[in-house]
Amino acid sequence: MPKLRLIGLTLLALSVSGLAHAEEKRYVSDELNTWVRSGPGDNYRLVGTVNAGEEVSLLQTNDGSQYGQVRDSSGRTAWIPLKELSTTPSLKTRVPDLENQVKTLTDKLNNIDATWNQRTADMQKKVAQSDGVINSLKDENQKLKNELIVAQKKVSVANLQLDDKQRTIIMQWFMYGGGVLGVGLIMGLVLPHLVPSRKRKDRWMN
Known part of the structure; x- marks a missing residue:
């Protein structure tokens, strides 16, 4: 042994x-x-x-x-x-490592997507706000245009009314002037006849 x-x-x-x-x-x-x-x-x-x-x-x-x-x-x-x-x-060791790498990259991509989506949403919000301001300015401009048109029409109507009043006043002055002239003319024609007749009457009585 x-x-x-x-x-x-x-x-x-x-x-x-x-x-x-x-x-x-x-x-x-x-x-x-x-x-x-x-x-x-x-x-x-x-x-x-x-x-x-x-x-x-x-x-x-x-x-x-x-x-x-x-x-x-x-x-x-x-x-x-x-x-x-x-x-x-071994693959037993590498697969989890690869899975972790994939998860890390996926998380980064998700973060990038989230950041990009947030930036896109912010830009869309700013654009919408700008569009709102532009539309508001357009509406205000149109409102002012409409008010200007109405004001111009009112001015035209006032001018027409003023022209009518002026014509009426002128006509009244013409009528007053014509009346005065007519009365003066009548008096001018009548008075000379009245005065001599009295003188002749006075002479006859003497």
Whole structure:
């Protein structure tokens, strides 16, 4: 038995003679959970599995068997085929990162849309206010035009009435003047006849 143990230890030492001791990060293949073994080869017993996409630390490698010793997130160490490891993060890790990036970009786009919509609403409000002011000025201008037309018509009517009054006054003056002239003319014609007749009467009486 001691000899068998010595032989086993010797073989184990030879099998791990090509191991590298630099610890590196690796990622388990995404396809399926992977079995891990107690030693660097298919002839070692299975000691469990690691989850697909899980991040592990590569402790050492065996170039002969193409196995690597890893430590998982729980601190357990085991051996796994190197082909089951990858230097790039797994999709399990990258997908949430991509989802976060997409969410961040979506939030930014939504903020941009909200800001743009707010600016557009403000501009539309200002335009509507400007349109209201312009329409109010147009209405006021039209009102003033209408008032001017009415005032002009009133002035025309007043002028006509004034012309009629002036003509009436002139006619009245003509009538008064004609009457005075007529009375004067009559008196001028009558008085000379009245005065001499008295003189003749006086002479006859003497």
